[in-house]
Amino acid sequence: MPIAKPEERDVNGINLDALDKRIIAALSRNGRQPYREIARDLKVSEATVRQRVSRLTDSGLIRIAAVGNFIALGFDVVALIHLKVPPAYVDDYARRIAEYASVRFVSISFGSADIILQSLHTTMHSLHNFIRNEMPAQLPHITSVEVFPQVETLKSSWTWETWFGLEQEAGFPPASPIDDPE
Amino acid sequence: MPIAKPEERDVNGINLDALDKRIIAALSRNGRQPYREIARDLKVSEATVRQRVSRLTDSGLIRIAAVGNFIALGFDVVALIHLKVPPAYVDDYARRIAEYASVRFVSISFGSADIILQSLHTTMHSLHNFIRNEMPAQLPHITSVEVFPQVETLKSSWTWETWFGLEQEAGFPPASPIDDPE
DNA sequence: CTTTATGATACGCAATGCGTAATGCTAAAC
DNA sequence: GTTTAGCATTACGCATTGCGTATCATAAAG
Numbered sequence: 001m002p003i004a005k006p007e008e009r010d011v012n013g014i015n016l017d018a019l020d021k022r023i024i025a026a027l028s029r030n031g032r033q034p035y036r037e038i039a040r041d042l043k044v045s046e047a048t049v050r051q052r053v054s055r056l057t058d059s060g061l062i063r064i065a066a067v068g069n070f071i072a073l074g075f076d077v078v079a080l081i082h083l084k085v086p087p088a089y090v091d092d093y094a095r096r097i098a099e100y101a102s103v104r105f106v107s108i109s110f111g112s113a114d115i116i117l118q119s120l121h122t123t124m125h126s127l128h129n130f131i132r133n134e135m136p137a138q139l140p141h142i143t144s145v146e147v148f149p150q151v152e153t154l155k156s157s158w159t160w161e162t163w164f165g166l167e168q169e170a171g172f173p174p175a176s177p178i179d180d181p182e
Numbered sequence: 183m184p185i186a187k188p189e190e191r192d193v194n195g196i197n198l199d200a201l202d203k204r205i206i207a208a209l210s211r212n213g214r215q216p217y218r219e220i221a222r223d224l225k226v227s228e229a230t231v232r233q234r235v236s237r238l239t240d241s242g243l244i245r246i247a248a249v250g251n252f253i254a255l256g257f258d259v260v261a262l263i264h265l266k267v268p269p270a271y272v273d274d275y276a277r278r279i280a281e282y283a284s285v286r287f288v289s290i291s292f293g294s295a296d297i298i299l300q301s302l303h304t305t306m307h308s309l310h311n312f313i314r315n316e317m318p319a320q321l322p323h324i325t326s327v328e329v330f331p332q333v334e335t336l337k338s339s340w341t342w343e344t345w346f347g348l349e350q351e352a353g354f355p356p357a358s359p360i361d362d363p364e
Numbered sequence: 365c366t367t368t369a370t371g372a373t374a375c376g377c378a379a380t381g382c383g384t385a386a387t388g389c390t391a392a393a394c
Numbered sequence: 395g396t397t398t399a400g401c402a403t404t405a406c407g408c409a410t411t412g413c414g415t416a417t418c419a420t421a422a423a424g
Binding site: 016024027028029030031032061062063064065066067068069070072073074075080082094095098101102103104105106107108109110111112113116120146147148149150151152153154155156157158160162163 | 198206209210211212213214243244245246247248249250251252254255256257262264276277280283284285286287288289290291292293294295298302328329330331332333334335336337338339340342344345
């Protein structure tokens, strides 16, 4: 079963149409690709591409950034951490966890974990200190902590064309063999 | 406790020095920032920045790409999935899971999960089908599956300057309050 | 039909990306 | 101390790009 394309609809007051998706797809392959090249490929003017990208980035829907594999870049201890906290604390705690410098990402979940986060460290001791001392000191109502060390990351892709289901459309370059660093 | 800076050392045959880290930090704030601006800020020539970026991207250490929040972009059902598989199957299964189009990321872990992945879907039914039918059909030795739906992502940052511990150094622009979409 | 708003296009100039050649730096060999 | 080799950085010129502004096309509202 091919993954379904997201329906076109307003998100954050912006309706992503096919052109937006193709632009995002192009920039997910190469974030520095010249707007004119993208425009030529998509048969629109360069200004259109530029204005669309501005709209997408200004609205915060996308960002063009350097991404990479933390482990390869020197962070030996990377872990996903699952927290359980009383329901009333979930939103506030998630927000506060997002402020830690070592924390790269935070999501709210439900079920057997309420908050999921990823934290970057150079030593096991640093990770342990974060879990054992830093977090509990400021977030006393955490009821459970589970740690899942990330030993190796095989895939961490940003190939929107695949997810948008664009790869089978005519005139669109085929999906590249993905192996994005995380 | 401030997060420790990764030691300088060879990774993938490349030794990341302070200049590399500053360039990566700049590109993590804005992946399209002109090389000349970066060069001016870091007091080196434009060609140096350009050549370093080529080296970093060619080696696969970093990539410049459009990143964004899946949920905001129309993927309503995003989940982290934990798998347990017999030790002998971990590497092979992780590799094969990385090939699914819906799978955005795959890591190898140990302890109470052997493989952790993230999968993107537009409907709960699609996610269920992936877990219940697609994966088991090709990966029969999975012994356990746990699903952690990501309802909301509060933080997913690519601000390398923070992780590299560059923000306190003189002459370096302060860490912007970036709120990266995932 | 006219007005208004929104987005696409055309266009020109300043700034950037990039290839190439020259220069500087470091360490090893003599 | 000098020479040599290897490598990173710099200088420089030209083709290309980014960007601001004005113009045009389309559709909705009056």
